[in-house]
Amino acid sequence: MDFDLIISGGGPAGLCLARALSGCGLRLAVVEQQPLAALENPAFDGREIALTQHSAQLMRHLGLWDRIEPNALSPLRDARVLNGPSPFAMVIGHGLGKHSELGWLVSNHLIRRAAFEAVHESLRKNGDITLMDGETVASVRTDRGVAHVTLASGATLQARLLVAADSRFSTTRRAMGIAADLHDFGRSMLVCCMTHDVSHEHAAWEWFGYGQTLALLPMNDDPVTAKHRSSVVLTLPSHEIDPLVTLAPDEFNRQMAHRFEQRLGTMTLASTRHAYPLVAVYPRRLVGQRFACVGDAAVGMHPVTAHGFNFGLLSIDNLAGTVRAAHACGCDIAAPAGLERYEQTQRRATRPLYLATQLITQIYTRDTPPARALRNLALHVGERFTPFKRLIAASLTGGR
Numbered sequence: 001m002d003f004d005l006i007i008s009g010g011g012p013a014g015l016c017l018a019r020a021l022s023g024c025g026l027r028l029a030v031v032e033q034q035p036l037a038a039l040e041n042p043a044f045d046g047r048e049i050a051l052t053q054h055s056a057q058l059m060r061h062l063g064l065w066d067r068i069e070p071n072a073l074s075p076l077r078d079a080r081v082l083n084g085p086s087p088f089a090m091v092i093g094h095g096l097g098k099h100s101e102l103g104w105l106v107s108n109h110l111i112r113r114a115a116f117e118a119v120h121e122s123l124r125k126n127g128d129i130t131l132m133d134g135e136t137v138a139s140v141r142t143d144r145g146v147a148h149v150t151l152a153s154g155a156t157l158q159a160r161l162l163v164a165a166d167s168r169f170s171t172t173r174r175a176m177g178i179a180a181d182l183h184d185f186g187r188s189m190l191v192c193c194m195t196h197d198v199s200h201e202h203a204a205w206e207w208f209g210y211g212q213t214l215a216l217l218p219m220n221d222d223p224v225t226a227k228h229r230s231s232v233v234l235t236l237p238s239h240e241i242d243p244l245v246t247l248a249p250d251e252f253n254r255q256m257a258h259r260f261e262q263r264l265g266t267m268t269l270a271s272t273r274h275a276y277p278l279v280a281v282y283p284r285r286l287v288g289q290r291f292a293c294v295g296d297a298a299v300g301m302h303p304v305t306a307h308g309f310n311f312g313l314l315s316i317d318n319l320a321g322t323v324r325a326a327h328a329c330g331c332d333i334a335a336p337a338g339l340e341r342y343e344q345t346q347r348r349a350t351r352p353l354y355l356a357t358q359l360i361t362q363i364y365t366r367d368t369p370p371a372r373a374l375r376n377l378a379l380h381v382g383e384r385f386t387p388f389k390r391l392i393a394a395s396l397t398g399g400r
C-alpha cells in the first residue's frame with residue numbers, strides 16, 4: 001500500500017500529527033498496535049497531564065480542547081516547591097504570567113479520546129487517513145526515494161516519510177539505527193486520584209521530601225461528592241512502589257495522609273493506582289533518511305517538570321509545519337534540509353529543559369545533610385529572586 005506519510009504509533013502524539021496534516025492533500029496512515037476499542041474508549045491510566053497555555057492553544061487549534069468536558073479541565077493557578085519537613089514553599093504564582101492560571105490539568109485518557117475523535121472527524125471529512133489498529137510495525141527500511149514498512153501481520157506499506165510516534169522506547173527509531181541516551185532513575189512513580197479534606201486552592205505541589213518525592217496536581221472538586229480532589233504522585237525506589245499498588249485501600253489512605261504529614265487532612269483513594277518506572281530518553285538524532293521522530297519518541301522526559309506531552313505537541317506543530325510547507329510548494333516532504341531544520345528547532349526547544357530536569361532530580365533526590373541544606377537554601381533564594389521565578393512561570397505557561 002502506498003502513502004505519503006506513515007505514522008508508527010497512534011498514541012496522543014501520532015493521532016495529533018495525523019489530525020494536524022489531514023486536509024492538505026497527503027495520504028496518511030497511522031499504525032497502532034492497540035485494538036480500535038482501546039483507541040475509541042481509552043482506559044484511565046492515572047496520568048494527569050499538566051499542559052502549558054501554549055499547548056492548550058495548540059489543542060484548540062487541533063480541535064481537541066472543545067471535545068473535553070469543561071469540568072475535566074482543571075486550572076493550575078500556582079505551583080509550590082517544598083523541601084523536607086519545612087512548611088516553607090517557593091511559590092510560582094500565576095501573577096508572574098499574563099493569565100489567571102499557569103496552565104491546565106487534563107487526564108491523559110481524555111486527551112487520547114479527544115485525539116481519536118478529532119482524527120475520526122478528519123477521516124470522515126477528508127478521507128485521507130487510514131487507521132490500521134491492532135497492527136504492529138515489525139520492521140522498517142528507507143532508501144533515497146521511499147520508506148518501507150513491514151507489519152507483524154505481514155502486510156507491507158510504503159511512503160515518502162515515516163514518522164515514529166511509538167513511545168520513548170520506540171522500536172521504529174531503533175530499527176532505523178538511531179541510538180538514544182537512556183537514564184534509568186531506578187525509581188518508579190505511583191499515580192492515582194485522591195479526595196481530601198483540605199483545599200489545594202488549585203496549586204500544584206512538588207515536594208522533595210526526605211526519602212520520597214511527592215507531587216499533588218490539583219483537580220476540580222469531585223462533581224458527585226463535591227470533595228476536594230487531586231492527582232497524587234509518589235516517587236520511591238521501584239521495589240517500594242510495587243506493594244503500594246495493591247495495598248488495601250484503607251491502609252493506603254492512612255499511609256498517604258501520613259506521607260503528606262496530614263497537610264491535606266484525611267485522604268481517600270478515588271481511582272485505580274498505576275505505577276510507571278522512571279526512565280528518561282534522549283535520542284542522538286531526531287531524523288534520518290525519510291524518517292523523523294515526534295512525541296516521546298523524540299524526547300522521553302522525567303515527569304517532574306511536566307513537559308513530556310507539551311514537547312510532544314511542539315514536535316507535532318513543528319514537523320507538521322515543515323511537511324505542509326514542503327507539500328504546498330511541490331517539494332519533497334522528506335527533503336533532508338527540511339528534516340534537519342525540524343531537528344534543530346526541536347533540539348533547541350527540548351534539550352535545555354531535558355538537561356535541567358536531570359540536574360534537578362539529582363540534587364533534589366540526594367538525601368545527604370549537605371544536599372538537604374543546599375536545596376533548602378536554593379528554595380529560599382529562589383523565592384526572593386523574581387526573575388528566576390518568572391523563568392519557571394514562563395516554562396509552565398509555555399512562554400505565552
Ligand SMILES: Cc1cc2nc3c(=O)[nH]c(=O)nc-3n(C[C@H](O)[C@H](O)[C@H](O)COP(=O)(O)OP(=O)(O)OC[C@H]3O[C@@H](n4cnc5c(N)ncnc54)[C@H](O)[C@@H]3O)c2cc1C
Binds near residue numbers: 310
Ligand atoms: C506519570 C506520568 C506523568 C506525566 N505527566 C505529564 C505532564 O504533567 N505533562 C506533560 O506534558 N507530560 C506528562 N507526561 C508525559 C506524557 O504522558 C507523554 O509525553 C505522552 O503520553 C506521550 O505520548 P506519545 O503518543 O508520544 O507516546 P505514547 O503515549 O507512549 O504512545 C505510543 C503509542 O505507540 C504505540 N506503539 C508502540 N510501539 C508500536 C509499534 N511497533 N507499532 C504500532 N504501534 C506501536 C503504543 O501502543 C502507543 O499507543 C507524563 C508521563 C507519565 C508517565
